[in-house]
Amino acid sequence: MKALISKAASALVTVGFTVAVSLTAQAATSDEAIAARIAPVGKVCLQGDASCGTASAASSGGTRSGADVVAAACNACHGTGVLGAPKNGSGDWAARADKGIDTLLKNAINGINAMPPRGTCADCSDDEIKAAIEHMISL
Known part of the structure; x- marks a missing residue:
């Protein structure tokens, strides 16, 4: 037992x-x-915050061409002339181009009329915005 x-x-x-x-x-x-x-799926990074790593342009392989930026961000408004945006491939850019690239760049970076600062490309560098403007002027 x-x-x-x-x-x-x-x-x-x-x-x-x-x-x-x-x-x-x-x-x-x-x-x-x-x-x-x-x-968390991600985190919010502000430009210049070193803890966020490298900028998106650098992580995507480098600076995007003006044509790439226009295709990805600018054509939404400049392709059709939304809210008075100068249309690509039209005479709308001639008078603006006469103001000089520095003025156009300043307006694009800071926003002008209905265009918000940096348009719809918040992650674009100043050089990429400049390349996009030069590309749109040449169309």
Whole structure:
């Protein structure tokens, strides 16, 4: 009888230990899964913030050409003349070009009339905006 009680007690201790280990592993896995599900997808970076890494142009392989910037950002308004934007490939750019590239660049960077600062290309460098302006003037 003592042997039977000893075996039963040993079995209960083994089962209890196995259940405790299993629950602990499940809880850790569950916490890890929850942490992965609620982890941030990204973070907001302000220009000049060194903790954010390199600028997007640098991470995409370097400076984008004027044609690339125009195609990606400028054509939304300048392709159709939205809200008085000078249309690409029209005579709308002639009078503006006479003001000089420095004036056009300043207006594009700071915004003018209905155009917001940097148009729709908030991540464009000044050089990329300048290249886009030069490209639109040449169309």
